[in-house]
Each structure stands twice: as C-alpha cells, then as structure tokens.
Amino acid sequence: MRHALVFGASGQIGRPLLAVLQREGWRVTAVSRSEHPDEPGLHWLRGELGAVPDLPARVDVIFSCGPLDRFAQWYAEADIEVARVIAFGSTSVEVKRGSADAAERGVAQRLRQGEETVFATAEKRGAGATLLRPTLVYGAGRDATLTRIASLARRWGRFPLPRGANGLRQPVHVDDLAMAAFACSGVATTHGRAYALPGGETLTYRDMVARVLASLSPPPQLVELPSPLFNLALLVAQMTGRATGLGEAAVRRMRSDLVFDVTPAKQDFGYDPRPFRPRANMFEPRADEA
Numbered sequence: 001m002r003h004a005l006v007f008g009a010s011g012q013i014g015r016p017l018l019a020v021l022q023r024e025g026w027r028v029t030a031v032s033r034s035e036h037p038d039e040p041g042l043h044w045l046r047g048e049l050g051a052v053p054d055l056p057a058r059v060d061v062i063f064s065c066g067p068l069d070r071f072a073q074w075y076a077e078a079d080i081e082v083a084r085v086i087a088f089g090s091t092s093v094e095v096k097r098g099s100a101d102a103a104e105r106g107v108a109q110r111l112r113q114g115e116e117t118v119f120a121t122a123e124k125r126g127a128g129a130t131l132l133r134p135t136l137v138y139g140a141g142r143d144a145t146l147t148r149i150a151s152l153a154r155r156w157g158r159f160p161l162p163r164g165a166n167g168l169r170q171p172v173h174v175d176d177l178a179m180a181a182f183a184c185s186g187v188a189t190t191h192g193r194a195y196a197l198p199g200g201e202t203l204t205y206r207d208m209v210a211r212v213l214a215s216l217s218p219p220p221q222l223v224e225l226p227s228p229l230f231n232l233a234l235l236v237a238q239m240t241g242r243a244t245g246l247g248e249a250a251v252r253r254m255r256s257d258l259v260f261d262v263t264p265a266k267q268d269f270g271y272d273p274r275p276f277r278p279r280a281n282m283f284e285p286r287a288d289e290a
C-alpha cells in the first residue's frame with residue numbers, strides 16, 4: 001500500500017486531496033496544527049511545520065498543500081526518506097513579481113525562494129519534485145477572492161466593480177487541483193518541473209464576478225462604476241475596514257490578463273480542468289468543515 005504524507009491537509013486543496021488518496025486506497029498521514037479525528041487509512045498528526053512529533057521515517061510521496069515557504073524550509077532540514085515531492089505554489093510567483101506594491105513583490109519572492117529550495121533539496125537527495133502553480137482557486141467556500149465577493153454581495157444585495165474590469169481570468173476548482181496533484185505523482189516526466197494549473201475556461205474578471213452573483217439566490221446586482229467613483233467608494237471601504245486586502249495593485253490588475261498555458265500539464269499528466277460553472281454552495285464552507 002502506498003503511503004502519503006500530506007501537509008496543509010485541512011486546507012481547501014488538502015481536503016479533496018485526502019479524499020482522492022483514500023479513494024485510491026493509499027495510506028495517509030496528514031499534518032495539521034489542530035486536532036482532527038482519524039479515519040480508516042487516514043492518521044492525523046498534530047503540530048506546527050518544523051515541530052511535528054512522530055513523523056514517519058519513510059513515505060512514498062509528500063504532498064504540500066499549505067504555505068510553500070514553510071514547507072520548503074522544513075523539507076530542507078527534514079530527516080525523512082521520500083522519493084517524490086509534490087508542492088503547491090502559485091502563479092502569483094509570476095503575476096506579483098513586477099507589482100507596484102512592495103508587499104506583493106515580497107509574496108512573489110517568497111514563492112520563488114520556496115520553489116528553488118524544494119527543487120535544490122530534492123536534487124541533493126535524488127528525489128523527484130514537482131511544483132504546481134494554481135491560478136485563482138475556488139470551490140470550497142474558503143478562498144479569499146470569489147467566496148469573499150459572494151459573501152459581500154449577499155450582505156449588500158449588490159456588488160460594485162470599476163468599469164473596464166476586462167482582464168482575463170481562469171478560476172480553477174479545488175477538486176481539479178487535488179486530482180492534478182494525485183495524477184502527476186506517478187509521472188516521472190514531471191520531476192524537476194513547475195506547472196501552471198489554470199481553470200478550464202478563460203473569461204473576463206467582470207464576467208467571472210457576474211457568474212458568481214448569478215449563482216446566488218437571490219442574485220445580487222452587479223454595479224459597474226466609473227473608475228473615480230469606484231476608487232472613492234474603495235477608499236471609504238478601506239478606511240472603515242471593509243475592504244482589507246484589496247489594494248490599488250489588485251484593482252489595477254482587474255484590467256490585466258492573467259492567463260496561463262494549460263498545455264504542459266495536459267500533455268504530461270492529463271490535467272483536464274472543468275469550465276467555470278459556479279453554484280452557490282461553492283461559496284459556502286463544506287458541511288464537514290464549517
């Protein structure tokens with residue numbers, strides 16, 4: 001029986017990955033900072049990355065579905081026998097590299113360093129590492145973009161966007177990411193490579209938001225404002241603490257295309273993400289995680 005060690009197992013990608021591994025008959029050791037009940041084939045260890053007691057001495061595959069920088073640091077120092085490592089990073093490594101916002105450039109820099117450390121450690125130990133970079137994640141009601149938009153729109157009965165928010169996006173469902181991680185674990189071509197994992201449909205930011213709103217009941221109205229008016233509304237929202245995390249760079253990006261090529265992942269491990277067909281329950285925490 002194959003044995004997987006999963007970090008970030010309680011997260012929005014980690015949970016569906018556990019389900020895939022259990023379905024495929026793997027033995028799974030999952031790590032979390034909080035307590036979770038064991039299930040047949042699934043054993044939880046509790047601890048901070050870097051201080052997890054009773055880690056197995058050897059496993060077949062390690063999956064990292066949590067913060068990449070912390071995982072990379074742990075892996076570089078860990079005394080564990082493993083031939084295969086699959087770690088989630090983010091397309092932000094490219095998107096935020098040239099951002100006007102210093103904090104965003106810092107995110108890109110940490111992701112880049114994390115990727116380099118994982119690859120360097122794997123090479124030193126003769127292991128095969130693969131980095132997976134999702135685009136905008138949704139599906140588990142826990143993401144910081146579309147779930148946040150849905151929750152604000154439900155509360156306000158409407159949702160404002162600046163006119164011309166026509167930058168292209170490729171939202172990707174968490175279940176497709178979990179399948180991708182599992183699928184590439186058995187493919188040697190993916191060793192030493194990083195893959196963008198976009199969703200199965202490319203659409204404008206405005207249309208993406210419009211589809212989220214249309215999936216809610218009753219559907220909140222999309223209000224497109226001239227940029228100066230939107231910026232003023234945003235400033236007020238920021239000053240009253242209702243728009244934390246939405247900075248100028250993020251608003252400017254609504255007009256930029258963030259598009260990634262699915263071909264390498266498709267060719268190398270059959271990645272086949274679904275088109276963007278949101279339903280209201282994708283923006284609510286799943287029953288077992290609420």
Ligand SMILES: NC(=O)c1ccc[n+]([C@@H]2O[C@H](COP(=O)([O-])OP(=O)(O)OC[C@H]3O[C@@H](n4cnc5c(N)ncnc54)[C@H](OP(=O)(O)O)[C@@H]3O)[C@@H](O)[C@H]2O)c1
Pocket residue numbers: 007008009010011012013014031032033034048049064065066067068070088089090091133134135136137138143144
């Ligand atoms: N969300 C997105 O839109 C998005 C987009 C692109 C890429 N990604 C990448 O995909 C991966 C998974 O994303 P996610 O949003 O599901 O992950 P996440 O919420 O950042 O973290 C997943 C899990 O990692 C554990 N974790 C978080 N912070 C930790 C810390 N400081 N120390 C130790 N454990 C920690 C938590 O588990 P416990 O609380 O149980 O310990 C959490 O449930 C990440 O690498 C992320 O960068 C996400």
